Amino acid sequence: MRGLNLLIQRVTPVRGRVAAVLITSASVAMVCVNVWATALLPQPSYTPLPFAPEDVAGTAFPILGALLVFQRPRLVIGWLLCLGGLFSALNSLTMNLALLGAAREWAVPSEAIWTLAGLNWRLTILFLVVLLPLLYPDGRLPSPRWRPLIWASVALLALDVLVTDFMSLPGRGDTYPLRFSLDMLTNAVILLAFASLAMRFRRADAEERRQILWPLVAIATIVVPWVLGNPVWWLASFTIPLVPLAITFSVLRYRLYGIDTLITRTLVGAGLVGVIGGVYVAVGTASSLFLSDVDRIGGLVAALCAGAFFHPIRQVLQRGADRLLYGSKGDPVTLAAELGRRLQHTDPAGGLTAALEVLRDGLAVTGTGVRFSGGWPEEATAGTLEEVARDIRLVWHGEPVGRLLIGPPGARRLPATHNERVIAVLTPYVADAAHAVRLVGALRRSRERIVTTREEERRRLRRDLHDGLGQSLSGMAMSINAARHSLRVSPETAERMLSELRSGMDSVTSDIRHLVYGLRPPTLDELGLAGALAEMAGPGVTVEVRGELSGLPAATEVAAYRIAQEALTNARKHAGAATVRLSLERGEDSLSIRVHDDGIGIPAERRAGIGLASMRERAAELGGTCMITAPPEGGTTVEAVLPVNLNVEM
Template sequence: MTQSIRTHLAIIVALGAVLLGISFLLLHLATPSDGARLAPGQSVWRHDGVVITPLQPGGLHKGDIVVAVEGKSLEAWAQDLFRVGVQRPHWQSGQTIIYHVLRSGHVQDVPVTLGPYPLATLAAQEWSTILYALVFFLVAVFVVLLRPGEPAARVQFLAASSMLGATTWSLGLQVGDLINGIGFWLFKATTIGCFLLFWTALLHFALIFPRPHALIVKRRFVIPLLYVVPYAIALISLLVAWPLSSSMLSWIGLWILAEDIFPPIATILALMSIIWSYKTEQSYDERQKIRWLMYAALLSGGGGLLLWQLPNLLGYPVLSSNALGLLVLPYPFALAIAILRHRLFDITIIIHRTLVYGTLTGSVVGLYVLVVSLAGMLFHPSSTFLPSLLATGLVAVLFQPLHVRLQRFVNRLIYGERDDPYAVLANLGAHLEATPIPEAVLPTVVQTVAQALKLPYVAISLKHGETFAIAAACGLAQRELLTLPLLHSGELVGQLQLAPRDASETFTAADRKLLTVIASQVSVAAHAVRLTADLQRSREHLVATREEERRRLRRDLHDGLGPTLASMTLKLDAARNLLAQNSPALDPLLLDLKAQTQATIVDIRRLVYDLRPPALDELGLVSALHEQIAHYSQVGGAQMVMEAPSSLPSLPAAVEVATYRIVLEAVTNVVRHANARRCWVRLQVADVLTVEVVDDGVGLPLHYHAGVGFASMRERADELGGTCQIESRATSGTHVLVQFPLVKDEPPEQPAARYDTSLQSGE
């Protein structure tokens, strides 16, 4: 079935429901009335007659039971409803007919003068229900004209039309409808047919709004079946009730089962569908639509329960039926906003105020009724002033505390723990303590903050170089985010990103204050997580470096020294043979063996040097650097000055190697690229080992990219927890500053010795 066919079918059925209601009204306007009706919602059907309620003064009294009309029992008139071709009377306005009524236990003949249908009286009594149906219908027409292709708009129009048709229930049935037949069947067609259609359409709406439920998408027969099942249930209930009835009138009275069985089922299923859609929906806009739908259900259902059903059950009615109609009047508007303009209004604020003041009103009314009831038991029944005075005083005393507590409760329900920063921080701390795995710390933080403050999206991004990468997120980011820096000891370690609760909402000053405090706590966790990640990467790097070094050593030993030594063994065997023969080829062979041995020694020295420069063990760090710097001074032609303590404290082997190689790399760069005349190398030892290499050369280019040399210098410093800064001097040249942390129980620093290794040819 195409969308066009579905649209036309829905409109035809909807207009048919409206036409049934209009037909019932026009029929009654065209036929005379006895001025009484069978009150809707009350038990009026008996085995021998019906209970009537007069609408205007006359011969009939409230509570009269009509058992016969013009000498024919009402049971016989009821049986004629199911017969074809029965002659029915055609009475005129002003004509007097005789009703046989049971009044005070006696049957009396009551003359009834027929007159115009009392539409004005009925409209005055049931105006809110009629107004609700008309407003619902007009709003639905407006929505379907704006969104003719929207399935939810079509279904809302169908529900509103069937509701308008079912409004005949408020007008009520008359005795004349049982006699002429057509009025009875129009009434039942609207109160059963249209009424069931209304509840079915509401369930259909819940299943497709804001998007079709998976059950409907997978099984397309569900919707057609949905419109068949209620009528099948109604028919089965009528067939089951037939054997239980003692008369036709009592059986017709049981037809109310057909009206009352399906609505509770539809209500429960619709609420379950709405809640399920809200729980599973990820889109913020779609969730906003559902919240409007939930608000409409809360307003009509919750308001009716607190202000209508419960007070009436306790015997202290608060609202009239007309006021109840006004209470549910916002329902169609909420549906229209959900379909058309859900972004136009802030549903969160509306729900917040409705919950606070609705619950406050219900609590005040309930407290007043309870106090009046209890006080009425203690005092004289005729004395109502004192119970009312006590109830009013108690309500006045408790109003403000109750309002404050309700406000706090609703704030917590909608905004989370925004008004209780200590609770948020305590909750965050408790969750962090219960998280033993470092990888789960940041996900726990974002989830805790999102749940505590009812935020749709919370994320933490960690800084990597000059960029930020999301490390943990909760929810979906679908609007502008508030970004707070995560600072630890003045260092930017990451960002905390949060989305407001609604698209039209911004974070208040109180929100920002709390979020700033949370960010300061989160920054500690983010810093710890980043340190843990850095430590893990360092461990992995060390393991990888170690294994690469081992593989290189194995390759050098296996592919280089191994074959060489094997070759030398073979040559020694050959030399022995030649020695026995006193051959002249012996001397060249021995010379070749000597050269090969010397080359092997060079390879071994290279391997040893790569592991650790031998000069460090032979001369010490200062003397080894002095020797190398003197060599560079002779080769490069620049005057090089080294300033260092005469002796250094015992340094870790790794620090010595790193210092040695960094200084040589820096001096090599000076000789090759700086075009400098002088170069200074300084070593100082305090809490840290400070190494400086300064030259007066051309300095660094304005936009330079660090090469392999600079990168290796920084890596060596970082591996040992040190720092390496390379920058151009203010005047000229380059300044390299390296610092390594040392243990504090070191011997005092010795006076500095000055080494001048310049060649006089340079200056």
């Protein structure tokens, strides 16, 4: 084998192409002569065709082998196809010439011709059935340990020629046991040669696996009619060209997809034909026995039964074919069930990692990840995601969540259109888990802001009370004491000090009102929610109230007031609106606040500011929602829905 590779390497590309053309021309010419010879012989009973399978091989293998030599002259695979096809054509020609010479009583050495035919057939087996599987697809053995198999096959074929063509002559004794043993050993060598393909497939990467699968599928189209035998085995003559075609196609176009789909659909289709046909025949036979007088009803019953079995059998066969090609990790139903079990035993934050791990294992890729919209939270990954092969948009109930990132296939994995089914089944789970992570993250951030805001508010109150109100009250106490001492000595000074003290008390009262307003607007207690909003809105805003607003929780009132205040402020400062409408509606379980203006709306490129975020956060703190939209008629609409049945533990 090393000598053949060295010889091919020494041949220049031009000479190699010329040699391939000469081999192909000689092979095709011999096939044409053989077809002429076949027409002069009686038509054989085993085939209705005017040519033999060897003629098809003698034409297809050299032509496609020459094409491969033209594209890859240093690759031994093309030369094996050319030489195997040449010896196949020579074998068929010598056999037919021997038969034609015997029928026409030509003076030809028939024994020598039959010996040459046997030698050509064994060389065909050597090149196409032993060497080709061992060296496909890169022209090298899977490992040096397979080299003795080549020498064993050469020795067996040479010994077979010796035993069959020389020792079987009259007077040499019975050689059948020896020939039978040689045939069994030759078959064992052939099986081992194809076993090398299985070992190569097991260790191969994704591209080489695709290269191996295509010829195997083509070989199956030859083996099936051959195994079935008479009267259909001659159909293999039409499928023989598929083998060199698949080899040439897979070598030259190695980035192939869809071979697994071809296999699964073939298996499913064949299984459906067999099972449904069996059901139809069984029901038809039973109906002919019990409903012999109403044969039309029997046929209808058979058809209905076959149709009823179609869908469930197709699903079972599809899962079986998927499991055969990909194992349990490639079955979308199994993956979905596994993901469901893992999600039941993980918290919402860990659900996304579990979904990504199941998707990565199901697709057998290097890694998967989710990149969230807006860059927050941080990107979640499972495995190694150095390269992104697929980028899929994640949507949760119409809301964009982020992008699903899928890495390239890992080692020893066939990238397949079957993966689309896995992605279609698992992507909704990933979108749900990603949305849950966003909610958990938003809740955590909201709680952090609440705690931070509360502590900042306490610090502000402490500072205002200590540095402002406390100092003012201390100064007032000192002024009172000074006034008491001055009252008898200098009444005018005492009166002036008391007057200043009265002004200081007004300032303290203002400070107290300011502190109280920061905690809760006093107008809510004085006028109620509707009155407080009407006073804050002013004369240019239309206020509509539907439902009874009394008895609302304090937290709901404050949140509604602050949301409406922020919305009105934005409408006045930024929208340039001519009219603003504020409406309140009390429902059974919620309070709806709606502020609509006819201003310029929200620019598409503008990012949400602190005010818009604070409105959403105030609603989310109570378990409500707040949406800021730009309706088609123009302007801006702020709609908030707040719960009115709060269970707050103080």
